[in-house]
Amino acid sequence: MFRYANPAVFMRLSGVLLPWVSGAAAILLAVGLWSSFHVPPDYQQGMTVTIMFVHVPAAIVAEAAYGAIAVASLFSLVWRHPLADTAARAAAPLGAVFTALGLVTGSLWGRPMWGAYWVWDARLTSFLLLLFLYLGYMALWNAIEDEARAARAAAILALVGAVNLPIIKFSVDWWNTLHQGESIVSGQIASVFLLPLGLMAFGYMLLFAALWMVRIRTEIVNRRARSLMQRAG
Amino acid sequence: MSGPFVSLVMRDLRLASRSGGSAALALAFFALVATLVPLGVGANLNLLARIAGGVLWVGAVLAALLSLDRLYQGDFDDGSLDLIALSPLSLEQVALAKLLAHWFSTGLPLTLLSPLLALLFGLPGPGTWALFVSLLIGTPAVSAVGAIGASLTLSLKRGGLILPLIILPLLAPAVIFGAGAVTAALDHLSNGALGLLSAFAAAAVLLSPFAAAACVRLNLAG
Numbered sequence: 001m002f003r004y005a006n007p008a009v010f011m012r013l014s015g016v017l018l019p020w021v022s023g024a025a026a027i028l029l030a031v032g033l034w035s036s037f038h039v040p041p042d043y044q045q046g047m048t049v050t051i052m053f054v055h056v057p058a059a060i061v062a063e064a065a066y067g068a069i070a071v072a073s074l075f076s077l078v079w080r081h082p083l084a085d086t087a088a089r090a091a092a093p094l095g096a097v098f099t100a101l102g103l104v105t106g107s108l109w110g111r112p113m114w115g116a117y118w119v120w121d122a123r124l125t126s127f128l129l130l131l132f133l134y135l136g137y138m139a140l141w142n143a144i145e146d147e148a149r150a151a152r153a154a155a156i157l158a159l160v161g162a163v164n165l166p167i168i169k170f171s172v173d174w175w176n177t178l179h180q181g182e183s184i185v186s187g188q189i190a191s192v193f194l195l196p197l198g199l200m201a202f203g204y205m206l207l208f209a210a211l212w213m214v215r216i217r218t219e220i221v222n223r224r225a226r227s228l229m230q231r232a233g
Numbered sequence: 234m235s236g237p238f239v240s241l242v243m244r245d246l247r248l249a250s251r252s253g254g255s256a257a258l259a260l261a262f263f264a265l266v267a268t269l270v271p272l273g274v275g276a277n278l279n280l281l282a283r284i285a286g287g288v289l290w291v292g293a294v295l296a297a298l299l300s301l302d303r304l305y306q307g308d309f310d311d312g313s314l315d316l317i318a319l320s321p322l323s324l325e326q327v328a329l330a331k332l333l334a335h336w337f338s339t340g341l342p343l344t345l346l347s348p349l350l351a352l353l354f355g356l357p358g359p360g361t362w363a364l365f366v367s368l369l370i371g372t373p374a375v376s377a378v379g380a381i382g383a384s385l386t387l388s389l390k391r392g393g394l395i396l397p398l399i400i401l402p403l404l405a406p407a408v409i410f411g412a413g414a415v416t417a418a419l420d421h422l423s424n425g426a427l428g429l430l431s432a433f434a435a436a437a438v439l440l441s442p443f444a445a446a447a448c449v450r451l452n453l454a455g
Contacts, residue, residue, distance in 0.1 A: 129402045129405055130402075132398065132401070132402040133402050133403075135398060136395070136398040136399040136402065137399075139395050139398055139399070140385060140386070140395060140399060143386070143389050143391075143395050144388070144389065149388070149451060149452065152451045153385050153448060153451065153452075156381075156385065156444055156447055156448055156451075157381075157385055157399060159444075160381055160403065160444055161402075161403065163440070164403045164406075167406050167433060167436075168402070168403075168405050168406055170406075171405060171406035171409045171410060171429070171433075172405065172409065174409070174413075174429070175409045175413065
Protein backbone atom coordinates (compact mmCIF):
# COMPACT_ATOMS: atom_id res chain seq x y z
CA MET A 1 0.00 0.00 0.00
CA PHE A 2 2.71 2.44 0.98
CA ARG A 3 4.87 1.84 -2.06
CA TYR A 4 2.07 3.34 -4.17
CA ALA A 5 1.93 6.39 -1.91
CA ASN A 6 4.79 7.84 -3.89
CA PRO A 7 3.16 10.03 -6.59
CA ALA A 8 5.84 9.08 -9.12
CA VAL A 9 5.14 5.36 -8.64
CA PHE A 10 1.42 6.03 -8.85
CA MET A 11 1.84 8.02 -12.08
CA ARG A 12 3.81 5.23 -13.69
CA LEU A 13 1.46 2.47 -12.55
CA SER A 14 -1.75 4.31 -13.36
CA GLY A 15 -0.33 5.33 -16.72
CA VAL A 16 -0.03 1.66 -17.63
CA LEU A 17 -3.37 0.65 -16.10
CA LEU A 18 -5.51 3.52 -17.34
CA PRO A 19 -5.92 2.52 -21.04
CA TRP A 20 -6.76 -1.07 -20.05
CA VAL A 21 -9.25 -0.07 -17.39
CA SER A 22 -10.97 2.49 -19.61
CA GLY A 23 -11.03 0.07 -22.53
CA ALA A 24 -12.52 -2.69 -20.39
CA ALA A 25 -15.10 -0.24 -19.01
CA ALA A 26 -16.12 0.81 -22.53
CA ILE A 27 -16.48 -2.79 -23.73
CA LEU A 28 -18.38 -3.94 -20.63
CA LEU A 29 -20.76 -0.97 -20.81
CA ALA A 30 -21.35 -1.49 -24.54
CA VAL A 31 -22.04 -5.22 -24.19
CA GLY A 32 -24.03 -4.62 -21.01
CA LEU A 33 -26.22 -1.98 -22.66
CA TRP A 34 -26.78 -4.19 -25.70
CA SER A 35 -27.83 -7.16 -23.59
CA SER A 36 -29.96 -4.89 -21.38
CA PHE A 37 -32.21 -4.23 -24.35
CA HIS A 38 -32.48 -7.91 -25.17
CA VAL A 39 -33.88 -9.25 -21.92
CA PRO A 40 -37.46 -10.58 -21.84
CA PRO A 41 -39.92 -8.17 -20.14
CA ASP A 42 -40.41 -8.72 -16.43
CA TYR A 43 -43.71 -10.40 -15.53
CA GLN A 44 -44.71 -7.47 -13.34
CA GLN A 45 -42.68 -4.49 -14.46
CA GLY A 46 -42.61 -5.04 -18.24
CA MET A 47 -39.80 -3.36 -20.14
CA THR A 48 -39.26 -0.75 -17.43
CA VAL A 49 -37.09 -3.38 -15.80
CA THR A 50 -34.30 -2.28 -18.17
CA ILE A 51 -33.97 0.87 -16.08
CA MET A 52 -32.60 -1.41 -13.40
CA PHE A 53 -29.46 -1.98 -15.45
CA VAL A 54 -28.48 1.68 -15.31
CA HIS A 55 -29.98 2.32 -11.86
CA VAL A 56 -28.65 -0.40 -9.57
CA PRO A 57 -24.98 -0.15 -10.69
CA ALA A 58 -25.06 3.64 -10.18
CA ALA A 59 -26.34 3.09 -6.65
CA ILE A 60 -23.68 0.47 -5.93
CA VAL A 61 -20.88 2.72 -7.18
CA ALA A 62 -22.30 5.72 -5.30
CA GLU A 63 -22.07 3.83 -2.01
CA ALA A 64 -18.73 2.24 -2.83
CA ALA A 65 -17.30 5.68 -3.63
CA TYR A 66 -18.19 6.90 -0.13
CA GLY A 67 -16.52 3.81 1.25
CA ALA A 68 -13.43 4.60 -0.82
CA ILE A 69 -13.38 8.16 0.54
CA ALA A 70 -13.70 6.86 4.11
CA VAL A 71 -10.84 4.37 3.67
CA ALA A 72 -8.65 7.00 2.00
CA SER A 73 -9.44 9.41 4.84
CA LEU A 74 -8.42 6.81 7.40
CA PHE A 75 -5.11 6.33 5.59
CA SER A 76 -4.61 10.07 5.47
CA LEU A 77 -5.36 10.61 9.18
CA VAL A 78 -3.53 7.63 10.61
CA TRP A 79 -0.54 7.17 8.32
CA ARG A 80 -0.34 10.61 6.67
CA HIS A 81 -0.38 8.79 3.35
CA PRO A 82 0.38 11.65 0.91
CA LEU A 83 -1.75 10.39 -1.96
CA ALA A 84 -4.75 9.47 0.19
CA ASP A 85 -5.97 13.07 0.48
CA THR A 86 -5.80 13.54 -3.26
CA ALA A 87 -7.58 10.24 -3.80
CA ALA A 88 -10.35 11.11 -1.32
CA ARG A 89 -10.86 14.55 -2.81
CA ALA A 90 -10.88 13.20 -6.36
CA ALA A 91 -13.50 10.55 -5.56
CA ALA A 92 -16.04 12.95 -4.03
CA PRO A 93 -17.46 14.66 -7.16
CA LEU A 94 -17.57 11.27 -8.92
CA GLY A 95 -19.49 9.75 -6.03
CA ALA A 96 -21.86 12.71 -5.99
CA VAL A 97 -22.54 12.33 -9.73
CA PHE A 98 -23.20 8.60 -9.40
CA THR A 99 -25.52 9.31 -6.46
CA ALA A 100 -27.39 11.88 -8.54
CA LEU A 101 -27.52 9.40 -11.42
CA GLY A 102 -28.97 6.76 -9.10
CA LEU A 103 -31.58 9.26 -7.87
CA VAL A 104 -32.56 10.38 -11.38
CA THR A 105 -32.80 6.88 -12.86
CA GLY A 106 -34.61 5.73 -9.74
CA SER A 107 -37.15 8.51 -10.06
CA LEU A 108 -37.68 7.70 -13.76
CA TRP A 109 -38.26 4.08 -12.75
CA GLY A 110 -40.56 5.14 -9.92
CA ARG A 111 -42.91 7.06 -12.23
CA PRO A 112 -44.25 3.98 -14.10
CA MET A 113 -43.94 1.64 -11.10
CA TRP A 114 -45.14 3.69 -8.14
CA GLY A 115 -46.99 6.38 -10.09
CA ALA A 116 -44.80 9.23 -8.87
CA TYR A 117 -41.37 10.60 -9.68
CA TRP A 118 -40.56 10.91 -6.04
CA VAL A 119 -41.90 8.98 -3.11
CA TRP A 120 -40.58 9.35 0.41
CA ASP A 121 -39.33 5.83 0.43
CA ALA A 122 -36.51 4.77 2.73
CA ARG A 123 -33.87 4.09 0.11
CA LEU A 124 -34.63 7.15 -1.98
CA THR A 125 -34.46 9.28 1.12
CA SER A 126 -31.21 7.80 2.37
CA PHE A 127 -29.71 8.33 -1.08
CA LEU A 128 -30.83 11.94 -1.04
CA LEU A 129 -29.10 12.30 2.33
CA LEU A 130 -26.00 10.61 0.87
CA LEU A 131 -25.99 13.23 -1.89
CA PHE A 132 -26.08 15.97 0.75
CA LEU A 133 -23.22 14.27 2.62
CA TYR A 134 -21.18 14.38 -0.59
CA LEU A 135 -22.06 18.03 -1.15
CA GLY A 136 -21.13 18.97 2.41
CA TYR A 137 -17.84 17.10 2.12
CA MET A 138 -16.98 18.87 -1.14
CA ALA A 139 -18.04 22.24 0.27
CA LEU A 140 -15.73 21.78 3.26
CA TRP A 141 -12.80 20.96 0.97
CA ASN A 142 -13.43 24.10 -1.04
CA ALA A 143 -14.05 26.35 1.94
CA ILE A 144 -10.73 25.88 3.73
CA GLU A 145 -7.92 27.58 1.87
CA ASP A 146 -4.93 25.97 3.53
CA GLU A 147 -4.70 22.66 1.69
CA ALA A 148 -3.19 20.51 4.42
CA ARG A 149 -5.76 21.77 6.93
CA ALA A 150 -8.60 21.25 4.48
CA ALA A 151 -7.43 17.69 3.88
CA ARG A 152 -7.44 16.77 7.56
CA ALA A 153 -10.76 18.46 8.28
CA ALA A 154 -12.36 16.74 5.29
CA ALA A 155 -10.92 13.41 6.43
CA ILE A 156 -12.47 13.82 9.89
CA LEU A 157 -15.80 14.72 8.32
CA ALA A 158 -15.63 11.71 6.00
CA LEU A 159 -15.04 9.37 8.93
CA VAL A 160 -17.84 10.93 10.99
CA GLY A 161 -20.08 10.50 7.96
CA ALA A 162 -18.97 6.90 7.52
CA VAL A 163 -19.87 6.12 11.14
CA ASN A 164 -23.20 7.87 10.77
CA LEU A 165 -24.14 6.52 7.34
CA PRO A 166 -25.29 3.07 8.58
CA ILE A 167 -27.29 4.78 11.34
CA ILE A 168 -28.94 7.10 8.80
CA LYS A 169 -29.72 4.11 6.62
CA PHE A 170 -31.18 2.18 9.52
CA SER A 171 -33.23 5.10 10.78
CA VAL A 172 -34.67 5.85 7.36
CA ASP A 173 -35.51 2.17 6.83
CA TRP A 174 -37.21 2.15 10.20
CA TRP A 175 -39.09 5.28 9.15
CA ASN A 176 -40.56 4.07 5.87
CA THR A 177 -40.12 1.27 3.39
CA LEU A 178 -41.64 1.01 -0.06
CA HIS A 179 -38.59 0.23 -2.15
CA GLN A 180 -38.31 -3.40 -3.16
CA GLY A 181 -35.99 -5.43 -0.99
CA GLU A 182 -32.59 -6.70 -1.91
CA SER A 183 -32.86 -9.48 -4.51
CA ILE A 184 -29.37 -10.05 -5.93
CA VAL A 185 -27.49 -11.73 -3.09
CA SER A 186 -30.56 -13.61 -1.91
CA GLY A 187 -30.99 -15.07 -5.40
CA GLN A 188 -34.59 -13.94 -5.96
CA ILE A 189 -33.75 -12.13 -9.17
CA ALA A 190 -34.48 -13.98 -12.42
CA SER A 191 -31.24 -15.26 -13.91
CA VAL A 192 -31.85 -13.64 -17.34
CA PHE A 193 -31.50 -10.27 -15.64
CA LEU A 194 -28.37 -11.24 -13.78
CA LEU A 195 -25.99 -11.25 -16.76
CA PRO A 196 -26.68 -7.70 -18.05
CA LEU A 197 -26.80 -6.43 -14.47
CA GLY A 198 -23.43 -7.97 -13.71
CA LEU A 199 -21.90 -6.59 -16.91
CA MET A 200 -23.25 -3.14 -16.20
CA ALA A 201 -22.16 -3.24 -12.55
CA PHE A 202 -18.58 -4.14 -13.49
CA GLY A 203 -18.69 -1.59 -16.31
CA TYR A 204 -19.77 1.16 -13.92
CA MET A 205 -17.10 0.18 -11.40
CA LEU A 206 -14.34 0.23 -14.01
CA LEU A 207 -15.67 3.52 -15.35
CA PHE A 208 -15.46 4.93 -11.84
CA ALA A 209 -11.95 3.53 -11.41
CA ALA A 210 -10.81 5.04 -14.72
CA LEU A 211 -12.29 8.46 -13.98
CA TRP A 212 -10.88 8.35 -10.47
CA MET A 213 -7.37 7.64 -11.77
CA VAL A 214 -7.66 10.45 -14.33
CA ARG A 215 -8.69 12.88 -11.61
CA ILE A 216 -5.85 11.86 -9.27
CA ARG A 217 -3.33 12.09 -12.13
CA THR A 218 -4.64 15.53 -13.08
CA GLU A 219 -4.22 16.72 -9.52
CA ILE A 220 -0.68 15.39 -9.28
CA VAL A 221 0.26 17.07 -12.58
CA ASN A 222 -1.42 20.28 -11.43
CA ARG A 223 0.59 20.24 -8.24
CA ARG A 224 3.82 19.71 -10.14
CA ALA A 225 3.02 22.56 -12.48
CA ARG A 226 2.28 24.83 -9.53
CA SER A 227 5.55 24.03 -7.78
CA LEU A 228 7.47 24.55 -11.03
CA MET A 229 5.85 27.95 -11.46
CA GLN A 230 6.70 28.89 -7.89
CA ARG A 231 10.30 27.83 -8.42
CA ALA A 232 10.46 29.87 -11.61
CA GLY A 233 9.23 32.83 -9.55
CA MET B 234 -10.38 18.09 36.74
CA SER B 235 -13.54 19.49 38.26
CA GLY B 236 -12.15 22.98 38.88
CA PRO B 237 -11.16 24.07 35.37
CA PHE B 238 -13.86 21.93 33.77
CA VAL B 239 -16.68 23.52 35.71
CA SER B 240 -15.27 27.01 35.29
CA LEU B 241 -15.04 26.49 31.52
CA VAL B 242 -18.69 25.40 31.44
CA MET B 243 -19.67 28.39 33.57
CA ARG B 244 -17.66 30.77 31.36
CA ASP B 245 -19.40 29.52 28.20
CA LEU B 246 -22.79 29.79 29.91
CA ARG B 247 -22.04 33.37 30.95
CA LEU B 248 -20.98 34.21 27.40
CA ALA B 249 -24.18 32.66 26.06
CA SER B 250 -26.39 34.59 28.43
CA ARG B 251 -24.62 37.94 28.14
CA SER B 252 -23.17 38.51 24.68
CA GLY B 253 -26.29 39.40 22.77
CA GLY B 254 -28.22 36.78 24.71
CA SER B 255 -27.90 34.16 21.98
CA ALA B 256 -29.63 31.57 24.17
CA ALA B 257 -32.72 33.78 24.27
CA LEU B 258 -32.42 34.39 20.51
CA ALA B 259 -32.52 30.64 19.84
CA LEU B 260 -35.70 30.39 21.90
CA ALA B 261 -37.27 33.27 19.99
CA PHE B 262 -36.30 31.65 16.70
CA PHE B 263 -37.84 28.36 17.81
CA ALA B 264 -41.09 30.08 18.78
CA LEU B 265 -41.15 32.01 15.50
CA VAL B 266 -40.73 28.88 13.37
CA ALA B 267 -43.56 27.31 15.32
CA THR B 268 -45.68 30.41 14.67
CA LEU B 269 -44.98 30.55 10.94
CA VAL B 270 -45.92 26.92 10.25
CA PRO B 271 -49.65 27.29 11.05
CA LEU B 272 -49.65 30.44 8.89
CA GLY B 273 -48.34 28.30 6.06
CA VAL B 274 -50.37 25.11 6.43
CA GLY B 275 -53.60 26.50 7.88
CA ALA B 276 -55.12 26.60 11.34
CA ASN B 277 -56.74 23.17 11.35
CA LEU B 278 -55.89 21.91 14.84
CA ASN B 279 -56.24 18.24 13.87
CA LEU B 280 -53.64 18.67 11.15
CA LEU B 281 -51.41 20.77 13.40
CA ALA B 282 -51.52 18.17 16.18
CA ARG B 283 -50.51 15.54 13.64
CA ILE B 284 -47.46 17.44 12.39
CA ALA B 285 -46.50 19.11 15.69
CA GLY B 286 -43.85 16.54 16.59
CA GLY B 287 -42.04 16.88 13.27
CA VAL B 288 -42.34 20.65 13.06
CA LEU B 289 -41.13 21.27 16.60
CA TRP B 290 -38.28 18.80 16.21
CA VAL B 291 -37.11 20.43 12.98
CA GLY B 292 -37.51 23.85 14.60
CA ALA B 293 -35.45 22.77 17.62
CA VAL B 294 -32.66 21.42 15.41
CA LEU B 295 -32.55 24.63 13.35
CA ALA B 296 -32.61 26.79 16.49
CA ALA B 297 -29.73 24.82 17.98
CA LEU B 298 -27.78 25.27 14.72
CA LEU B 299 -28.05 29.05 14.99
CA SER B 300 -25.83 29.30 18.02
CA LEU B 301 -23.26 26.70 16.97
CA ASP B 302 -20.85 29.12 15.34
CA ARG B 303 -20.39 30.67 18.80
CA LEU B 304 -19.16 27.34 20.17
CA TYR B 305 -15.59 27.55 18.83
CA GLN B 306 -15.36 30.33 16.28
CA GLY B 307 -15.54 33.22 18.75
CA ASP B 308 -12.86 31.70 20.95
CA PHE B 309 -10.70 30.96 17.91
CA ASP B 310 -11.02 34.49 16.54
CA ASP B 311 -10.09 36.30 19.76
CA GLY B 312 -7.35 33.83 20.67
CA SER B 313 -8.93 32.48 23.84
CA LEU B 314 -9.02 29.00 22.30
CA ASP B 315 -5.19 29.02 22.37
CA LEU B 316 -5.29 29.83 26.09
CA ILE B 317 -7.94 27.20 26.76
CA ALA B 318 -5.74 24.67 24.96
CA LEU B 319 -2.92 25.54 27.38
CA SER B 320 -5.12 24.81 30.40
CA PRO B 321 -4.71 21.55 32.37
CA LEU B 322 -7.76 20.16 30.57
CA SER B 323 -7.23 17.92 27.58
CA LEU B 324 -8.87 19.12 24.38
CA GLU B 325 -11.35 16.26 24.67
CA GLN B 326 -12.44 17.56 28.08
CA VAL B 327 -12.64 21.07 26.64
CA ALA B 328 -14.88 19.76 23.87
CA LEU B 329 -17.10 17.99 26.41
CA ALA B 330 -17.34 21.15 28.53
CA LYS B 331 -18.30 23.22 25.51
CA LEU B 332 -20.85 20.61 24.47
CA LEU B 333 -22.42 20.70 27.92
CA ALA B 334 -22.51 24.48 27.95
CA HIS B 335 -24.11 24.56 24.51
CA TRP B 336 -26.77 22.10 25.60
CA PHE B 337 -27.51 24.00 28.83
CA SER B 338 -27.85 27.24 26.91
CA THR B 339 -29.89 25.98 23.92
CA GLY B 340 -31.06 22.34 24.09
CA LEU B 341 -32.40 22.50 27.62
CA PRO B 342 -34.30 25.82 27.23
CA LEU B 343 -35.76 24.60 23.92
CA THR B 344 -36.95 21.44 25.64
CA LEU B 345 -38.51 23.41 28.48
CA LEU B 346 -40.30 25.70 26.03
CA SER B 347 -41.61 22.85 23.88
CA PRO B 348 -44.70 21.93 25.97
CA LEU B 349 -45.96 25.51 25.58
CA LEU B 350 -45.58 25.37 21.80
CA ALA B 351 -47.13 21.89 21.77
CA LEU B 352 -50.13 23.49 23.47
CA LEU B 353 -50.42 25.97 20.59
CA PHE B 354 -50.40 23.06 18.15
CA GLY B 355 -53.15 21.24 20.05
CA LEU B 356 -50.92 18.28 20.80
CA PRO B 357 -52.68 15.99 23.31
CA GLY B 358 -51.10 15.13 26.67
CA PRO B 359 -49.27 11.90 25.76
CA GLY B 360 -47.87 13.53 22.61
CA THR B 361 -46.64 16.54 24.57
CA TRP B 362 -45.01 14.29 27.10
CA ALA B 363 -43.33 12.25 24.33
CA LEU B 364 -42.13 15.46 22.66
CA PHE B 365 -40.70 16.74 25.93
CA VAL B 366 -38.90 13.50 26.72
CA SER B 367 -37.62 13.02 23.17
CA LEU B 368 -36.24 16.57 23.07
CA LEU B 369 -34.66 16.07 26.49
CA ILE B 370 -32.92 12.93 25.22
CA GLY B 371 -32.28 14.08 21.67
CA THR B 372 -31.03 17.67 21.99
CA PRO B 373 -27.70 16.54 23.51
CA ALA B 374 -27.17 14.60 20.28
CA VAL B 375 -27.92 17.74 18.30
CA SER B 376 -25.34 19.67 20.32
CA ALA B 377 -22.86 16.81 19.99
CA VAL B 378 -23.09 16.45 16.21
CA GLY B 379 -23.26 20.22 15.91
CA ALA B 380 -20.06 20.56 17.92
CA ILE B 381 -18.23 18.42 15.36
CA GLY B 382 -19.43 20.70 12.58
CA ALA B 383 -18.56 23.82 14.57
CA SER B 384 -15.02 22.59 15.21
CA LEU B 385 -14.57 21.63 11.54
CA THR B 386 -15.51 25.10 10.39
CA LEU B 387 -14.03 27.13 13.24
CA SER B 388 -11.40 28.87 11.13
CA LEU B 389 -13.77 29.78 8.30
CA LYS B 390 -14.93 33.33 7.87
CA ARG B 391 -18.30 32.21 6.57
CA GLY B 392 -18.54 28.93 8.42
CA GLY B 393 -22.17 29.64 9.22
CA LEU B 394 -23.15 28.93 5.62
CA ILE B 395 -21.43 25.59 5.28
CA LEU B 396 -22.23 24.34 8.78
CA PRO B 397 -25.89 23.39 8.14
CA LEU B 398 -24.93 21.54 4.96
CA ILE B 399 -22.50 19.41 6.95
CA ILE B 400 -24.63 18.89 10.05
CA LEU B 401 -28.21 18.45 8.91
CA PRO B 402 -27.80 15.16 6.99
CA LEU B 403 -26.02 13.69 10.02
CA LEU B 404 -28.93 14.70 12.25
CA ALA B 405 -31.56 12.90 10.20
CA PRO B 406 -31.71 9.95 12.64
CA ALA B 407 -32.38 12.28 15.59
CA VAL B 408 -35.28 13.96 13.78
CA ILE B 409 -36.71 10.63 12.62
CA PHE B 410 -36.61 8.99 16.05
CA GLY B 411 -37.62 12.14 17.92
CA ALA B 412 -40.63 12.91 15.76
CA GLY B 413 -41.37 9.19 15.52
CA ALA B 414 -41.71 8.99 19.30
CA VAL B 415 -44.33 11.76 19.22
CA THR B 416 -46.31 10.11 16.41
CA ALA B 417 -46.19 6.79 18.23
CA ALA B 418 -47.54 8.42 21.38
CA LEU B 419 -50.39 9.98 19.37
CA ASP B 420 -51.32 6.56 17.98
CA HIS B 421 -50.90 4.87 21.39
CA LEU B 422 -48.19 2.64 19.97
CA SER B 423 -44.81 1.86 21.34
CA ASN B 424 -42.26 1.56 18.55
CA GLY B 425 -39.02 1.84 20.44
CA ALA B 426 -38.24 5.30 19.04
CA LEU B 427 -37.17 6.66 22.40
CA GLY B 428 -34.80 3.75 22.93
CA LEU B 429 -33.22 4.25 19.51
CA LEU B 430 -32.99 7.99 20.11
CA SER B 431 -31.24 7.36 23.43
CA ALA B 432 -28.76 5.05 21.72
CA PHE B 433 -28.06 7.63 19.02
CA ALA B 434 -27.65 10.38 21.61
CA ALA B 435 -25.35 8.28 23.79
CA ALA B 436 -23.11 7.40 20.86
CA ALA B 437 -23.05 10.98 19.60
CA VAL B 438 -22.20 12.50 23.00
CA LEU B 439 -19.54 9.86 23.58
CA LEU B 440 -17.78 10.23 20.22
CA SER B 441 -18.24 13.92 19.52
CA PRO B 442 -15.57 15.22 21.97
CA PHE B 443 -12.91 13.09 20.27
CA ALA B 444 -13.79 14.27 16.77
CA ALA B 445 -14.13 17.89 17.92
CA ALA B 446 -10.80 17.76 19.78
CA ALA B 447 -9.08 16.39 16.66
CA CYS B 448 -10.46 19.29 14.61
CA VAL B 449 -9.41 21.88 17.20
CA ARG B 450 -5.94 20.34 17.33
CA LEU B 451 -5.46 20.54 13.57
CA ASN B 452 -6.67 24.14 13.48
CA LEU B 453 -4.41 25.26 16.31
CA ALA B 454 -1.40 23.48 14.82
CA GLY B 455 -1.12 25.75 11.80
